[in-house]
Amino acid sequence: MKRFAFIAAAAATGAFAASAGEMVAFADIDTDADGQVTEAEFTAYKTADGEVTEAEAAEKFAKIDADYDGVVTEAELTAAVEAWKAEKADAEVDVEIDTESDSGY
Template identity: 55%
Template sequence: MKRFAIVFAGAAAAGALAASAGEIGAFGDVDTDASGTISQEEFVSWKTADGDVTEAEATEKFVMIDANYDGEVSEEEYEEAKEAWAVKEEAAADDMTDDSDMEVDTDY
C-alpha cells in the first residue's frame, strides 16, 4: 500500500506542476517590453488576461513576488517565486495522499 501511495504522490505532484506550467508562465512571456524586469502593470495585465484573477488579486501577488519592494520583479525574484510555488504545490499534493497501512472497516 505504501508503494502505491508514493507513486501516486509523485504522479500528483508532477500533474500539479505540469498543470501550473501554463499558469506561471515564462519570464519572457510576462516581461512584454523586454526590459529585463516585470513591472506591476505588465504582471497585472498578464495575470488578469484570462479573467480568472482580479486586478486586486494580481497586484497582491505582484507585491509578494517583488522581494526587494523596488516596484519591479527581476528574473531572479520571479524564478524564486516559481520555485516556492512549486514546493508549496508539492507539499499540498503530499498532504492529499494516504500512505497509511490502515484497513477501512466497511461493515456498517
C-alpha cells in the first residue's frame, strides 16, 4: 500500500492567519504618522480592498489592541502578527493519504 505524507495547514486560524502571512508596513496603516493606529485608520486600511467588512476589521483591531487603550502601536501589531504565525505553525499537521483503495477502485 502506498502512502504519502504531506503537511496541511489547519483552517482554524482562518482570516487571522491569512492576514498574518502578509506583513504590512506599519506606516501604511498609520496614515497620520503619529506612531499609533486608530480603529478608524485600521478599518480604512483593512476594508480598502472590499474583502473585509467594517465589523470584521473592528474585531481584528480589538484583538490587536493588547492594552485596550483604543490605539495600536507598532509593537502591538508586530506581536499580534508573530502570535498568528505561531498559531498557524502549531496548527500544521501531518496527514497520511491512502492512495490505494481496498475496494478495487
